[in-house]
Amino acid sequence: MDYEKLAELLFPHIDKTPEEIEAMYPPRELPEGAKVTRLGPSPTGFIHLGNLYGAFVDERLAHQSGGTFYLRIEDTDDKRYVEGAVETITSALKFFDINFDEGAEMEGGAYGPYYQSQRGEIYQTFVKDLVKRGQAYPCFLTEEELAEIRAEQEAAKVTTGIYGEYARCRDLTYEEIEANIAAGKPYVIRIKSKGNQVDPAHCCHESGAACTTRSGAKCVNHDGTMYIHVNDAIRGEVAMPANDQDVIILKATGIPTYHFAHVVDDHLMRTTHVVRGEEWLMSLPIHVELFDKCGFPLPTYCHTAVLMKIDEETGGKRKLSKRKDPELSLDYYRNEGYHPQAVKEYLLTILNSNFEEWRMANPDASIDEFEFTTEKMSSGGALFDLDKLNDVSKDVLLKIPAAELAEFMAGWAAEFRPELAPLFDGSADASYGPEYLAKILDLGRDGKKPRKDLIYAKQIFEFIRYFYDDYFVIEEPVPEEVSDEDAREILQRYLDSYDHSDDQSQWFDKIRAIAVDLGYAAKPKDFKKHPEDYKGHVGHVSTVIRLAVMGRTQSPDVWEIQQILGEERTRARIEALLI
């Protein structure tokens, strides 16, 4: 077979050589040890927590080392394309403060184009070269034939796929190929796998001995099968049988498969670390063989664990699914109003096992100061824990200044709860507004033991809504220790003695006086000791007031709340109950 001639027959329009392409993508000029990472989403328009998890690893690895993090759109499957998807992806990541240095939709970047759909000529140049070297061939197998082969293999209980004797098109003559093409038969290009049987010419055959492949992976024989050993930055050395499938590298459309695009792009774009989900681990042998055949060095792989959750139905662990689990969608967190910092910080706690420890030792340090390492990543799938997220969020929000939080709340409302927006920007009522909101959010946050009530925007609004008249309602009944008559009496006396300028202790002294006067213990302890002597205690009395002003029995300090509400609103709420 004249491979040179075959290559020309297949790719007459390709006139560049791999060397010429290679020259267009010179090694990057970066400091020693700098890592180059990339995010390669397919433009389905859906970005989920797993993407963010991975993107975060990419971003940290690159930016921590003075390297480059770029965005490459893997749109080799035209069926999947969704309009505006790239914008969705970049804006979602930007929301979480994850930014690219170069790539799709960005100015500059010497390693583009960053859309795989625009790199056809590049891939074909390398495919043509492979054909020319007898390492790849056209395959005319139809869907029916493929199904037939598969059925045959299943019946014989052997591994399915196109390999060895099943690779029927492998040894087609030039004339046969030419005739097929002339007849207009569609075809794909497959690699001619070297197989995984022991090959003394290529590999070690002394038991246990290993040799290094061109790409840098090691291979060693196991019981007649060649195994490849690759060092994964997260998992350590992983071993699996070498690839023996004549995998497709170019589809009938002339577009490469993920496998081939990955190899060519990550090589040309000089990616040093390939971060991707565990679901790719099994195709590693294919990639090793591809890197080998192309003569490219292997990048460092970082196969991240899959995020899991407990399935309500079965009670078992399972991979988060975008269909069943709304919390997987990044939109869920934006919708609930989680602060991006909180999500990031939580992600970091499941990403690096020593992060929490570091955070406790450095409560005020920026995340950027934490030294993130792939070695500290867990290789098992972590369960997503909403409780933990909430806990982390409380601490994160505590460190954000109230004014900034108010802004965040307003932004959230504008996007997800438009009816609340006028409330927060003051356009509904001049006495409300950003400053009012900031004061509310700052309530009880000062001092040595600040409150940690705030978790996410939706929850925060629920927590503070009584500050806004339109959302103020009496939600609970008065405590059973207090009769209706007493309740009325308490409120009447409270209103009569109310002086907005009282300080906190003057204010509480008055409540205490009312309590004692009506037969309630001045101190809860007295009541506990001699419950028979009292109707209740001062706590019950203040609950009545709390209920009148806040509408609920539980809230932060009443005096402080009243100071924010202002005298007018405070009096009005009590008066409303005395009518």
Added chain:
RNA sequence: GGUCCUAUGGUCAAGCGGUCAAGACACCGCCCUUUCACGGCGGUAACCCGGGUUCGAUUCCCGGUAGGAUCACCA
């Protein structure tokens, strides 16, 4: 089914041949307290099973079991 990954309390996790097996979240109790939160103190709770190797295995090896991943002209 083949192959690969994983296996410490309910969850996330330290551990890397000798520990009374850390810590965090959640949960429970007590204290603080006019409620709630915060905070403090304390508590319940774990090395999947079976073989080895070893003076000694949670830790190393083998087997089993369980969970997960993957077997496309999808990425």
